[in-house]
Amino acid sequence: MNILIIHTAFIGDIVLSTALIAKLKDKYPDSNIFFLTTPVGKAVLANNPRIKEIICYDKHGNDKGFSAFIKLTFSLRAKKIDLCICPHRYFRSSILSFFSGAKIKIGYDVASLSFLFTEKIKYDKTKHEVEKLLSFVDKSEKRYELEMYPDQNNINNIKKFIGKTNKKIITIAPGSKWFTKKWPEEYFKILIKNLSEVEDFLVIISGGEEEKKINLELSPKVIDLRGKISLLDLAALCKISDLVISNDSAPIHIASAFPKTKIFGIFGPTVKEFGFFPWSKNSTVFEVNNLYCRPCGIHGGNSCPEKHFRCMREILPESLEREIKNYLYSKQIKLGCIK
Structure with a gap:
């Protein structure tokens, strides 16, 4: 199973998403997890043994513009993604999710262009951000910790x-x-x-x-x-x-x-x-x-x-x-x- 996570938000948001990575790998131990993020996000996720590949999307730099965006969508489709999870709530991420080629595309119900997802998760403002992220996988209440891997x-x-x-x-x-x-x-x-x-x-x-x-x-x-x-x-x-x-x-x-x-x-x-x-x-x-x-x-x-x-x-x-x-x-x- 090939799983893609799309999250191009701030440093703290990417750190918080490491609990989601852990839960995904726990539920799908034989899966390949791809994580699309910014150069700063890549620095946060470096050395994470649960991730097969960190896909760097420099949306405000080298990858700025329509042609780079199209090139990225083709590279995502080549990975034959089965499941795409998109915690980032902005339109560009929703579009990337749609064009990823994934059979199942999950995002928040309040996300821009949320109609592009095949499944929508309720964005529950009463929960901690980590709890929101964990809800993308299943409703189990097992606690997962944040993970960083300095070497x-x-x-x-x-x-x-x-x-x-x-x-x-x-x-x-x-x-x-x-x-x-x-x-x-x-x-x-x-x-x-x-x-x-x-x-x-x-x-x-x-x-x-x-x-x-x-x-x-x-x-x-x-x-x-x-x-x-x-x-x-x-x-x-x-x-x-x-x-x-x-x-x-x-x-x-x-x-x-x-x-x-x-x-x-x-x-x-x-x-x-x-x-x-x-x-x-x-x-x-x-x-x-x-x-x-x-x-x-x-x-x-x-x-x-x-x-x-x-x-x-x-x-x-x-x-x-x-x-x-x-x-x-x-x-x-x-x-x-x-x-």
């Missing part, structure tokens, strides 16, 4: 920056695509400064080139990896971290692939009901409950509509610092180290 090269890349340490590793991801999803810069400065002064803690900052614009005024004790590591390097870092602190962004989902890693998620304009809270059971979310204007949008925004930004400003750095220290000192956890 020894990724471990070595992190080791190059960190070296050997017996300190508790705290990874902090201060970025997000949306302004209102970002905990205030000055709050991160305070938290990072105070944590870096604790002898038992090793504080590491993660992020891409965009996060370099966040002025954190880091001391020499802090390891700044912004723009220096790949997504699988970040996965390797999350795996050996004792604690990952992140806004509502991709690092939360990457860290969720490693159940021993504790996650502290900072949520402002977005809420649990949107379905993107940490999937990991080993997680804690910091949020301002019962705020009249929350949530204000599923993706946040470029500015606070109410001009006060209380959903983030009322999550104080001292409260986070207290919880971090309580967790790391009260739990008899293994010290973070790279061997």
Whole structure:
């Protein structure tokens, strides 16, 4: 059986879809799973042993345009796909699903051009995104975890920056695509400064080139990896971290692939009901409950509509610092180290 998954969304969405891959392979152990995604999605899925082939579709780059789209559809048909699953809800993905040649084409009922699917799955807004994805296979309630597969090269890349340490590793991801999803810069400065002064803690900052614009005024004790590591390097870092602190962004989902890693998620304009809270059971979310204007949008925004930004400003750095220290000192956890 040849199965095609089409998902060309954001990094976090692709990480969340790894549970779907696991469930498909569980139900159809002899199947060949093909995954069509973006170059960034390919980086997320690299080394996944459940996938036969990652099909890279650079829809905003080298594969932009009608001729490249047609070429892609022909290459998909050549794979003789039996089942096509399309979690991406936009028209281009629906069309790709239709032209894939698959006998069975499954997508969400709310997707653009959903009439092109042979079967439609209810998009249940009350469920976590992972639960929505798992519903593409069957209605069993077995829990599936997220999966990422950093290899020894990724471990070595992190080791190059960190070296050997017996300190508790705290990874902090201060970025997000949306302004209102970002905990205030000055709050991160305070938290990072105070944590870096604790002898038992090793504080590491993660992020891409965009996060370099966040002025954190880091001391020499802090390891700044912004723009220096790949997504699988970040996965390797999350795996050996004792604690990952992140806004509502991709690092939360990457860290969720490693159940021993504790996650502290900072949520402002977005809420649990949107379905993107940490999937990991080993997680804690910091949020301002019962705020009249929350949530204000599923993706946040470029500015606070109410001009006060209380959903983030009322999550104080001292409260986070207290919880971090309580967790790391009260739990008899293994010290973070790279061997």
